[in-house]
Amino acid sequence: TVVKKFLIRCSSFLLALVLAAGVIPPVEIAWAAESTADVWDGTITMPTQKDQYGHYLISTAEELAYIAQTGGVWLERFYYLENDLILNEETLTVNDNGDITNDTSTLNKWTPIGSKSTPFTGYLQGKGHTISGLYVNNPEMDYVGLFGYTDYSYPISNVHLTNSYFEGNSGVGGLLGYVGSVISGCTVSDSVTVKGNDSVGGIAGNCYSLSLYDCTVTATVDLAVSSDNTDARGAGGIAYAVLNIDNCHMKTPMNIRHYDRNICVGGICAAAPAGYRCDVTNCTSKGVTCF
Numbered sequence: 001t002v003v004k005k006f007l008i009r010c011s012s013f014l015l016a017l018v019l020a021a022g023v024i025p026p027v028e029i030a031w032a033a034e035s036t037a038d039v040w041d042g043t044i045t046m047p048t049q050k051d052q053y054g055h056y057l058i059s060t061a062e063e064l065a066y067i068a069q070t071g072g073v074w075l076e077r078f079y080y081l082e083n084d085l086i087l088n089e090e091t092l093t094v095n096d097n098g099d100i101t102n103d104t105s106t107l108n109k110w111t112p113i114g115s116k117s118t119p120f121t122g123y124l125q126g127k128g129h130t131i132s133g134l135y136v137n138n139p140e141m142d143y144v145g146l147f148g149y150t151d152y153s154y155p156i157s158n159v160h161l162t163n164s165y166f167e168g169n170s171g172v173g174g175l176l177g178y179v180g181s182v183i184s185g186c187t188v189s190d191s192v193t194v195k196g197n198d199s200v201g202g203i204a205g206n207c208y209s210l211s212l213y214d215c216t217v218t219a220t221v222d223l224a225v226s227s228d229n230t231d232a233r234g235a236g237g238i239a240y241a242v243l244n245i246d247n248c249h250m251k252t253p254m255n256i257r258h259y260d261r262n263i264c265v266g267g268i269c270a271a272a273p274a275g276y277r278c279d280v281t282n283c284t285s286k287g288v289t290c291f
Contacts, residue, residue, distance in 0.1 A: 037084040040133070042108050044069055051080065055123075061085040064131075068111040071118050078123040078154070081131075088133030091191075092165045098195045098222040098255065100137060100165050110134045112148030112177060119151035119180075126159030126186070134164035143177030144168030144196070145205070153181040161219075162189040171205035172196030173239065174219055178206045185214045190252060192219035201239035201269070202250060212239060213246040221254040223265070234264035234271065237285050241271045242278060250285040 040061030047056045047063040055078040058064050064085060067074045088108050093101045114120030136144050143149045144166050150156070161174050171177040172195065174188035188194070188202050199205045202217030215238060223235035234240060237250030245268060256265050264270040267285025272278035 037086050037130075039086045039089055040065065040108055046070075047079075053078075055080060057082050058085075059083050061087055065111070068113045071114075075114055075118060075120045076122050079125070081124070081126045081129040081159070084130045084132070086133050087131070088135055088163075090133070092133070092135065092163055092193075094165070094193050094220070098167075098193055098220065100135075100167075100193070104135070104137060107135045108133070110136050110146075112136060112144055112146065114147055114149045114151075116143060116149050116178070119149040119153070119178075120147055121151060121153045123154035124156045124159065126157060128158050128160070130160040130162055132161070132163040134161065134166065137165065137167045139167060139169055139197070141168045143171040143205070145173040145175055145177045145194075147176040147179070149178045150176060151178075151180040155182040155184060156186070157183070158185040160187045160189070161192055163191045165193045165195075167193075167195040169196060170198040171240075172199070173201045173204040173207075174217070176204040176207070179204045179212075179239075183207075183212045183215065187216045188219040190218035190220070193222065194219055195222040196235075198223075198234075199240040200235035202237055202254075203248075204239040204242070207239035207242040207269075211244040211246070212242050212248060213244075215248045216251065217249070218251045220252065221250075223254070223256050223263075234266075236266045236269035236271075237288075238283070239269050241273050242269050243273060243276055244279045245269060245281075245283060246279075247282045249283060253286045253289045255289050 038060045043062055044066040045062035046066050049057045058079050059082040095101050174192050174194050175186055200223045202219050202221045203215050237254045238248045250267055265288050267287050268283045
């Protein structure tokens with residue numbers, strides 16, 4: 001819509017004003033040097049610790065899970081990660097088809113943060129910390145990732161994912177299923193599998209963000225189009241669709257299964273949001289493998 005296009009174009013300017021006003025304070029570069037990892041016990045705990053600006057400091061996996069499972073006003077707040085977080089300690093493994101081979105009955109299941117009806121509109125500064133052991137396995141679910149759906153949120157930055165498995169239907173990404181914000185300084189490692197039926201990407205699935213930059217993917221990105229899905233759009237190594245992408249690198253080939261459809265694929269991204277042009281600069285890719 002005209003209104004949505006106007007909001008997208010204005011968001012960069014508004015974000016600059018927010019940063020200048022000090023709503024999001026500057027973050028030091030020397031992150032995570034002394035941190036220890038917190039292992040999730042499957043429960044949730046309400047975050048209470050705040051910094052001098054009133055932003056929440058997330059030190060445990062239980063606190064992060066609280067945000068995901070509680071939603072509501074917790075989807076609107078500002079967060080800083082203070083520790084590495086482990087959602088499952090077990091190494092997650094897959095077979096040649098990209099299907100998980102672990103005994104999934106023993107795994108903690110992750111709830112993606114935000115949904116289409118209740119999106120995340122807050123802010124997350126990862127401070128260079130790693131989140132590992134994320135497990136989502138629901139082939140019928142749209143918008144799968146650490147975050148499910150963000151819409152006109154503040155930046156999501158400096159978060160690293162490892163040892164995780166994400167399988168969904170449409171809008172599947174390691175970091176985000178659907179993103180409408182600036183994403184920077186994030187990585188999704190080679191021990192992560194991102195698998196979906198449509199709109200799949202290593203960082204983000206459907207991505208209407210203003211900018212995605214300084215991100216690296218070495219994960220397995222797998223578009224496995226089901227035989228009855230005639231509407232599948234495609235997949236990109238970094239994101240399916242994005243407005244601007246700079247200095248991002250896909251370091252492993254992306255897998256495309258059932259490549260007999262009219263679908264869009266790309267080593268970096270596959271398409272631009274409807275009505276826009278996708279600007280790609282200073283990016284590299286290892287290409288696409290079709291089956």
